[in-house]
Amino acid sequence: MEKRGMIDTWIDKHRSIYTAATRHAFVVSIRDGSVDLSSFRTWLGQDYLFVRGFVPFVASVLIKACKDSGESSDMEVVLGGLASLNDEIEWFKKEGTKWDVDFSTVVPQNANQEYRRFLEALMSSEVKYPVIMTAFWAIEAVYQESFAHCLEDGNKTPVELTGxxxxxxxxxFKQYCLSVKNIAERCLENASGEVLVEAEDVLxxxxxxxxxFWEMSRGGQ
Ligand SMILES: Cc1ncc(CO)c(N)n1
Known part of the structure; x- marks a missing residue:
């Protein structure tokens, strides 16, 4: 049995927003096959821009893992995440060609810009390691939970979206998210009350x- 930590407690406390993030109508529409392809194309273009901004964020998590963590394995977990972002960017480029989305002309929507600004603020050296780790876990976990749902039994996910x-x-990716969660939980165990308040807020x-971010897909493009 896995030990229940702060993150599980917070997820229970904020269950409705957690469910809103991991079972959004866009994701549910992929799973039930009713997805509107213009929504998918909008998401693809916006997420490509997001991921480019996520790279320096993960790099800043990596720097904190090297400097502030007492555990040498933390760095390896984050480095693995950074390496997979390299493949991810290549994957986006192929999908862009497949769906005829020209990333050079995609304009970031407000929700995307606001999310990227939020990440930039978290990159400050003032932000404590347990706080940035909690944010990092949540960002990855939402995608893991959402897309795993589209592959669960009974899905009608269109074959061209299974990639x-x-x-x-x-x-x-699920195991990687668990590793990040375990790092965050370990850090939160020793965190001050003030840091816990900050980490919960960031989550x-x-x-x-x-x-x-999911809401942007509604508009299509
Ligand atoms: C918006 C968003 N959140 C998370 C990820 C990855 O985990 C992503 N690619 N995009």
Whole structure:
């Protein structure tokens, strides 16, 4: 049995926003096959821009893992995440060609810009390691939970979208998210009350940004 930590407690406390982020109508529409392809194309273009901004964020997590963590394995977990972002960017480029989305002309929507600004603020050296680790876990976990749902039994996910679902819904990514969660939980165990308040707040704000991000797909493009 896995030990229940702060993150599980916070997820229970903020269950409705967690569910909103991990079972958004866009994700549910992929799973039930009713997805509107213009929504998918919008998401693809916006997420490509997001991921480019996520790279320096993960790099800043890596720097904190090297400097502030007492555990040498933390760095390896984050480095693995950074390495997979390299493949992810290549994957986006192929998908862009497949779906005829020209990333050079995609304009970041408000929700995307706001999320990226939020990440930039977290990159400050003032932000404590347990706080940034909690944010990092939440960002990755929302995609893992969402896309794994599209592959669960009974799905009617269109075959041309299964590649996207496997990217974040595969077992390796699930294990990686668990490793990040364990790092965050370990750090939170020793954190001050003030840091705990900050980490909980950041967790909820990530979930809100994720919901707003999915919402962009509604407009199509
Ligand atoms: C908006 C968003 N959140 C999370 C990820 C990856 O985990 C992503 N690619 N995009």
């Amino acid at each position: 996207a679902c496997h990217r974040w819904g595969n077992d390796g 909820v704000r990530v979930l809100e940004h994720e919901v707003a």
